[in-house]
Amino acid sequence: MDCKELSAAYLTDDLVVEILSRLPFKSFSRFKCVCKAWLAFSSDPHYSQKLPKVTNGFFYQDRHNSAIQFVSLSEHARGFDGTLSFLPGYEHLEFVDCCNGLVLCEYRSNYTSRDIFRFIVCNPATQEWKILPDTQRKPDGFDYTTKLSFDPSRSPHSYVFNFHNERGPYNFTFGVTQVEIFSSCKSTWLVDKTLWDPKNNDLSVNGRPHVFIDGLLHVHTDRDVLVLDKLETGSMGIPLCNWTIMLPLHKNDCTVDHCVRGCLGQSSGILHYAVAEEDGCTILIWSHDYYDPYMWTITHRLNMKDAFGRDDFVHYEEGFIWACDYEIIALDLEREVIFLFDEKTNKLLSYGISTGKLSEIKDSPHWYFHYVPCYLKLPEPELVYDDVSGLFAAPL
Known part of the structure; x- marks a missing residue:
């Protein structure tokens, strides 16, 4: 043969x-x-x-205790350093985000200037890390939402997006004034102000889980989903392409906080969205049609009454703002599971989509970040040619 x-x-x-x-x-x-x-x-x-089997789990951090912790969902987590103790100054790290195996932290100690951001990107599975160049904070009156984007099947390079949200009286958010973009390919921060419309701008990016699919970043705003494209050209200073996707069950009067309680996810490269119905008794999982920004199709209806054994899920704040007593933390549709946090019992839970079974993972009130490891090595930045020295070197 x-x-x-x-x-x-x-x-x-x-x-x-x-x-x-x-x-x-x-x-x-x-x-x-x-x-x-x-x-x-x-x-x-x-x-x-x-x-x-994958060694997935959740990172979390007690804001009153700077230690970063990890709760594993698998028995294969032996040798995995969930405290990130391999990082310099890990006692002073604030967990910011994670995406497809990489983790983003902000370094802050008593000696760190309040005028700068200092981020570290690391891979806990390989214990590699890189410190990003410092970038400036603006004066008081701004909130910052930072997202990490990485897709090892598409590129070994990662991106960090630092959205500047202007804050007005009573902490009312006016909208995104600019976004700083860091590319591991170029190792530099660039600024894009094209999202800002001074005449009509109430686009505000929030901290809900984001999704990075086929080079497109999908982030929650207070009303819909903002999509950013052309990340490769954005790292060269060319403005990003962007558009919005209207969420299903969107309420123009915002009496139902779908934008706050819903959760983005992906399966087989398709954007999904999970959100509780108004009475909280059912979670709907929607699949998005890429070619029609208004087309969503329901793929699952999950019965929360049977799972929790109760039907009193909602309450009304200030007489008219609807809120649900559980929160959707993450979707893992490839393993047919979603993750919830029950605010009544302060428990992190998993729900089997096919079994309808609710299982306890962790008993503690935290903000959890779903993590799946990746063993791809962190790449070196591209070398650029210096006309003066006649040498190739990494950009500063």
């Missing part, structure tokens, strides 16, 4: 999965970062059960 016939191109999917299933998890995680076909096996219900 010709050796060429043994090429992976001639192997059936069943044989490829059988080979991959014999790999250590760390090796499988690296391989699927460079092969989209192998990555797709992870989300295929027929094959995913045979593949090495």
Whole structure:
């Protein structure tokens, strides 16, 4: 038999999965970062059960105690440093965000100037880290929402978006005045002010979970979803392309806080959105049609009455603002699970979409960040040519 016939191109999917299933998890995680076909096996219900299991879990941090903690959802987490103790000054880190295996923290101690942001991007699975160049805070009157974007199946480079939200009287947010963009490819911060419209701007990015799909950043605003495109050109100073997607069940009068309580997610490269109905007894999961920004299709109806064993989920603040007693923290649709935080019992919970079973993960009131590891090495920044020295060097 010709050796060429043994090429992976001639192997059936069943044989490829059988080979991959014999790999250590760390090796499988690296391989699927460079092969989209192998990555797709992870989300295929027929094959995913045979593949090495992921060591996913949740990062969290007590604001009264600077220690970063990790709660694992898998028995395969041995040797994983969830406290990020490999980072310099880890006792003074504030957890900011995570995305597809990378983690973003802000360094702040008693000696750190209040006029600067100092961010660190790290990979807890490989214990690699890089300190980003400092960037300036504005004077009082601004809130900041910072997002990390990374997709190992698309590029080894990551992006950090620091949205500047102007704050008015009574902490009312006027909107985004600008966004700072950091690219690990160029290792520099750039500013984009094209989101700001001084005549009509009430676009405000909030801290709800975001989604990074096929090079597109999807972030929650107070009304809908803001999509940012052309990140590669944005890292070169060219304004980002952007548009908005109207959320399903949007209420123009904002009497129902879908924008605050809903949660974005993705499955097989498709944007999803989960939100509780007005009585809180049912969670709807919607799938978005990429080619029609107004088209959403319901894929799941989840019965919370049976899961919690109660039906009193909502209360009204100040007589008219609706609020639900549980919050949707994260979606993991590829493993058919969503994660909730029950504010009545202060418990982090998992809900099996196919089983309808509610399980306790952690008993503590925190803000949790869902984390799935990635074993791809952090890349070095691109080298640029210096006309004066005649040498190639990393940008400052």
